[in-house]
Amino acid sequence: MSETFEQHFAQTPEEKPKSLEEIKEERVLALREEIREIQEKIERGELTGEKAIEGYQRITALANEIKKLDEKEKKEIIGWQLEGRLTEENVLLEYRAERWIHAANFSPEGDKVVIGGDDKMMRVISLTEKDERGEPKVLAEYQTGDRILAANFSPEGDKVVIGTELDKMVRVISLTEKDRRGRPKVLLEYQAGGAVYAADFSPEGDKVVIGGDDKMMRVISLTEKNILLKPKVLAEYQAEYQAGGWITAANFSPEGDRVVIGRRSAGMQVISLTEKDKKGNIIPRVLAEYQAGGFVYAANFSPEGDKVVIGTGGKMQVISLTEKDERGEPKVLAEYRAGGYVQAAVFSPKGDKVVIGSDDDKMVRVISLTEKDKKGNIIPRVLAEYQAGRAVFAANFSPEGDKVVIGTGDKMQVISLAKKDEKGNIIPRVLAEYQAGGWIQAANFSPEGDKVVIGSDDGKMKVLGTP
Numbered sequence: 247m248s249e250t251f252e253q254h255f256a257q258t259p260e261e262k263p264k265s266l267e268e269i270k271e272e273r274v275l276a277l278r279e280e281i282r283e284i285q286e287k288i289e290r291g292e293l294t295g296e297k298a299i300e301g302y303q304r305i306t307a308l309a310n311e312i313k314k315l316d317e318k319e320k321k322e323i324i325g326w327q328l329e330g331r332l333t334e335e336n337v338l339l340e341y342r343a344e345r346w347i348h349a350a351n352f353s354p355e356g357d358k359v360v361i362g363g364d365d366k367m368m369r370v371i372s373l374t375e376k377d378e379r380g381e382p383k384v385l386a387e388y389q390t391g392d393r394i395l396a397a398n399f400s401p402e403g404d405k406v407v408i409g410t411e412l413d414k415m416v417r418v419i420s421l422t423e424k425d426r427r428g429r430p431k432v433l434l435e436y437q438a439g440g441a442v443y444a445a446d447f448s449p450e451g452d453k454v455v456i457g458g459d460d461k462m463m464r465v466i467s468l469t470e471k472n473i474l475l476k477p478k479v480l481a482e483y484q485a486e487y488q489a490g491g492w493i494t495a496a497n498f499s500p501e502g503d504r505v506v507i508g509r510r511s512a513g514m515q516v517i518s519l520t521e522k523d524k525k526g527n528i529i530p531r532v533l534a535e536y537q538a539g540g541f542v543y544a545a546n547f548s549p550e551g552d553k554v555v556i557g558t559g560g561k562m563q564v565i566s567l568t569e570k571d572e573r574g575e576p577k578v579l580a581e582y583r584a585g586g587y588v589q590a591a592v593f594s595p596k597g598d599k600v601v602i603g604s605d606d607d608k609m610v611r612v613i614s615l616t617e618k619d620k621k622g623n624i625i626p627r628v629l630a631e632y633q634a635g636r637a638v639f640a641a642n643f644s645p646e647g648d649k650v651v652i653g654t655g656d657k658m659q660v661i662s663l664a665k666k667d668e669k670g671n672i673i674p675r676v677l678a679e680y681q682a683g684g685w686i687q688a689a690n691f692s693p694e695g696d697k698v699v700i701g702s703d704d705g706k707m708k709v710l711g712t713p
Contacts, residue, residue, distance in 0.1 A: 275606070277308045278637075298412075302364075309685060309703065312655070347701030349397035350688040358385065359699050360406050361707045362394030368408050370421060373697075373709060386421050386430045396445040405433065407454050409442030416445055416456050418468060434477050436466055444496035453480065455505050457493030463507050465519060465528065481528035483507075483517055495545040504533065506554050508542030514556050516567055534567050534576040544591040553579065555600050557588030562602045564615060564624065580624040582613055590641040599629065601650050603638030610638055610652050612663060612672060630663060630672040640689040649677065649712075651698050653686030658700045660712045678712055 284301045287293045293301045347363040353370075362368045368388045375383040386406075391413030398407055400418075407418050418434035425431045439460030447454055448465075457463045465481040472478045495508035505517045516534040523529055534554075544557035554565045564580040571577045586606030593600055603610050612630040619625055636655030643650055650661045658680045665673040684704030691698055691712075701707045 274312055277312050278606070281305050281308050306703075346393075346684075346687070346703040347705060347707055348393070348395055348687050350699045350701030350707050351398055351690055352692045352697075352699055353399045353403040354401060354693060355403055356692040356694055356697070358399075358403070359707065359709060360397045360399055361701055362397035362408055363701065363705070364393045365705070366390045366393055366410075368394055368397055368406065368419065370406060371707070386419070388417070388419050388430050388432075390417070391415065395441065395443050398446045400447045401449060401451040405447075405451070407445045407447060409438075409445035409456060409458070411441040414438045414440055414442065414458070414460075416442055416454065416466070418454060434466065434468055436464075436477050436479075438462070438464070440492065443492070443494055446497060448498045449500060449502040453502075455496045455498055457496035457507055459492035461492050461509075463493055463496055463505060463517065463530075465505065481505075481517070481519055481530045483515075483530045483532075494542055497546055499547045499551040500549060501551055504547075504551070506545045506547055508545035508556060513537050514542055514545055514554065514565065516554060534565065536563075536565050536576050536578075541587070543587060543589050546592055548593045548597040549595060550597055553593075553597070555591045555593055557591030557602060557604075559587050560584060562588050562591050562600065562613070562626075564600065564626075580613075580615055580626040582611070582626045582628075584611070585609065586637075589637075589639050592642055594643045594647040595645060596647055599643075599647070601641045601643060603634075603641035603652055605637035605639070608634045608637055608654070610634055610641055610650070610661075612650065612674075629670075630661075630674040632661065632674060634659075639685065639687055642690055644691045644695040645693060646695055649691075649695070651689045651691055651712075653689030653700055653702075655685050657681050658686055658689050658698065658710070660698060678710075680708075680710055682706070682708075 284305055288298050288301050347361050349362045351360055357373050359371050366389060369384050370386040372383040372385050377383045390410045392410045394408050394410055396409040404422050405418055405420055409416050414437055416436045416438060417432050420431040420433050423431040438456060438458055439462060440458045442456055442458040444457040445454060452468050454466050461484060463483040464479050467478045467480050470478040493507050493509055497506050503520050507515050514536045515532055518531045518533050519528050521529040521531055541559045542556055546555055552568050556563050561581060561583045563578050566577040566579050569577040584604040584607060586604035588602050588604050590603040591600060598616050599612055599614055601612050610632045611628050614627045614629050615624050617625040617627055634652060634654045638652055638654050640653035641650060648664050650663060652659050659676050660678040662675040662677050663672050665675060667673055682700060682702045684702040686700050686702045688701040689698060696712060697709055698712050699709050
């Protein structure tokens with residue numbers, strides 16, 4: 247007979263009896279560890295086909311158990327002013343997908359949203375038009391062969407790039423052209439060697455960068471074909487080939503001349519795309535390489551493109567692309583040790599702050615990068631710190647940098663960073679809070695900063711008006 251919940255966490259006579267809250271916390275940590283183990287087995291290819299489906303079903307069951315345990319706890323917001331709770335009246339748009347939504351992003355104009363997730367369907371949804379039933383109008387939808395892990399608009403908003411898992415495909419889909427069957431026209435289709443975790447456009451919109459569990463970063467042209475009339479791969483870089491070396495993050499620099507990649511094997515690399523051979527093919531050159539101390543969950547350029555912020559298994563680091571340390575390695579300008587896996591790490595629009603969100607310690611922190619010591623090293627100072635109550639999966643600045651949106655295991659919050667005390671520390675105010683029906687995997691501001699889009703594991707995408 248399997249042991250019960252109480253038996254598993256039973257205390258020996260010598261131990262101090264644990265409180266109910268401590269027992270719950272241990273149970274939640276155990277459940278999260280089991281989720282992580284299943285995810286890693288799927289990512290390593292140890293679970294495939296029916297076994298992978300069973301694994302996903304087990305993850306969902308474990309997540310629901312965590313949710314039930316967390317719902318029994320009463321959390322207080324300490325040191326944070328709650329201005330108002332958003333209700334269904336604040337929901338400007340709601341769309342129900344079949345299953346878990348992994349990606350939800352606004353178009354550059356802010357009038358559309360693209361979503362993708364476990365139901366294998368990419369949808370572009372209008373914020374201004376309704377269909378004949380009065381529901382949000384789906385402007386375009388495309389059925390893929392497997393769940394969608396990445397979905398992003400082009401800079402012009404006329405195309406979408408999507409990356410999928412088991413069918414290993416990258417597709418660029420037109421929102422203005424149709425094929426012979428009246429479906430959105432596929433402008434580019436590329437078969438990668440593994441699940442595609444990252445896929446995004448260059449600033450000019452003429453290229454896409456992809457990365458995944460085949461451990462390969464590729465830059466693919468949208469304007470050129472190879473001799474077989476297939477999409478032309480302009481640059482290809484093999485990440486360190488070892489167990490778990492797949493690419494988890496891949497992004498262009500603001501100028502589009504470099505790419506940053508983050509790897510499962512705890513590494514970050516910045517790759518130049520400017521050198522070419524006699525045939526005009528790009529010769530990828532590693533400009534900077536940094537061995538982090540854990541799984542790299544996030545890797546993003548600063549607005550000036552001279553720094554990179556990474557989030558790993560236990561810390562946030564800001565790394566210079568112009569300076570070296572005494573060993574000749576990329577100089578770590580700032581480092582902050584978090585109490586959990588840093589799932590999100592993003593620069594503010596001015597590049598003077600970063601926001602990070604972590605899972606096990608359930609914390610959101612806004613960290614200043616402006617103070618320096620005598621040697622010119624940045625002294626990271628926490629301007630704002632918040633106990634979210636649930637693991638933080640998404641954290642992003644507003645376009646003006648005066649607010650932050652976070653997505654956690656059960657809610658979305660918009661936090662103001664405008665008010666400060668006499669020492670310059672931020673007095674954060676929770677401007678708005680919305681209780682979602684599942685884990686929020688995506689939370690992003692609109693280009694104007696007046697709306698937020700969220701996507702969660704209950705299959706719902708919502709656009710909410712914010713203060």
